[in-house]
Amino acid sequence: MQTKIPYPIVTKTVPTFYFIGVTTGKSSIVKVFPLWMKVLGREEVVLEGIDCKIHDDPEVYRAAVAQIKYDPLSLGALVTTHKIDLLTAARDMFDYLDPYAQITDEVSSISKRDGRLEGHAKDPISSGASLDAIIGKDYFARTGGEVLCFGAGGSAIATLLHLINKKDKGDRPRRFTFVNRSQGRLDHAKEMVGGLKTDIEIEYIQNSDPAVNDRLMEQFPPCSIIINATGMGKDTPGSPITWEGKFPERAIAWEFNYRGELDFMHQALAQVKTRNVIVEDGWLYFVHGWTQVIAQVLHFDLTPELFNRLNEVASTVRAR
Numbered sequence: 001m002q003t004k005i006p007y008p009i010v011t012k013t014v015p016t017f018y019f020i021g022v023t024t025g026k027s028s029i030v031k032v033f034p035l036w037m038k039v040l041g042r043e044e045v046v047l048e049g050i051d052c053k054i055h056d057d058p059e060v061y062r063a064a065v066a067q068i069k070y071d072p073l074s075l076g077a078l079v080t081t082h083k084i085d086l087l088t089a090a091r092d093m094f095d096y097l098d099p100y101a102q103i104t105d106e107v108s109s110i111s112k113r114d115g116r117l118e119g120h121a122k123d124p125i126s127s128g129a130s131l132d133a134i135i136g137k138d139y140f141a142r143t144g145g146e147v148l149c150f151g152a153g154g155s156a157i158a159t160l161l162h163l164i165n166k167k168d169k170g171d172r173p174r175r176f177t178f179v180n181r182s183q184g185r186l187d188h189a190k191e192m193v194g195g196l197k198t199d200i201e202i203e204y205i206q207n208s209d210p211a212v213n214d215r216l217m218e219q220f221p222p223c224s225i226i227i228n229a230t231g232m233g234k235d236t237p238g239s240p241i242t243w244e245g246k247f248p249e250r251a252i253a254w255e256f257n258y259r260g261e262l263d264f265m266h267q268a269l270a271q272v273k274t275r276n277v278i279v280e281d282g283w284l285y286f287v288h289g290w291t292q293v294i295a296q297v298l299h300f301d302l303t304p305e306l307f308n309r310l311n312e313v314a315s316t317v318r319a320r
Helices: 029-040 058-070 083-093 099-104 123-135 139-143 154-164 183-193 210-218 263-269 283-298 304-319
Strands: 016-021 046-051 074-079 109-113 116-120 147-150 175-180 201-206 225-228 252-255 278-280
Touching: 016 058, 016 283, 029 046, 029 283, 029 304, 058 074, 058 083, 058 109, 058 116, 074 283, 099 116, 099 123, 099 154, 109 283, 116 283, 123 154, 123 252, 123 283, 147 154, 147 210, 154 175, 154 183, 175 183, 175 210, 183 201, 225 263, 252 263, 263 278, 283 304
Parallel strands: 016 046, 016 074, 147 175, 147 225, 175 201, 225 252, 252 278
Antiparallel strands: 074 109, 109 116
């Protein structure tokens, strides 16, 4: 008996990798992707963006997943911004969810293997690899810094999961604080990590006033890591803090985005000389995130040597 397909499907004539986001055409991946396919010997694979509204209609997400599930040449997708909403809408359409997807209730990778539609949450791997490259070994033991994370979505939770899973105490902060505008995302984050055993003190603060965020940030010890995981400065305008907010001395300001207005990053850059702030944008996270998902969808082993090659190629596009 033939499976009844619940949505109109476009039958592709070439292998297609999808990018499900908000403003996909503005991403550097448009230029990077074909260069990577050349390195991988998969130049026949093309990239296609699917732009959805933030918190879009569940049927929009289900239709996108159905296209991948039922069209043979629709290979898979990377999902940004909609990782939680997409899985909430289409969980029943997946045949397999990896452990991180089950913990975080999100998918950043949609792939197919042996006829099964698989969902993976790659952010704990991607954000973790990026953070490790930024801070090095024993950072928290060396500095006494803590983590303040504006935003409590999938990327933020993934960063905490990575730190919780660190074996050595010196690689774990004493405290990790979420600040988010909506209580719902905080409740979700608490539910995700509430059952995990950890010695990290986790705080959840609901606040939408940037001036209050300024005061919270100023209470953190030197060398703390201050993260913008809100999407503000890219998907929505503004910053979680004001221009009056003072970063802790020798703080690491980590902007998860690499494109857009990037207000938070510019606020941090203004304090490089006065407060010795170290500023990191989301470019390395971008490369880790994409290469992890492409490896999952195209079924190849992402060795350190291959990652370095792909990063090198991507950097030539960024330099231009």
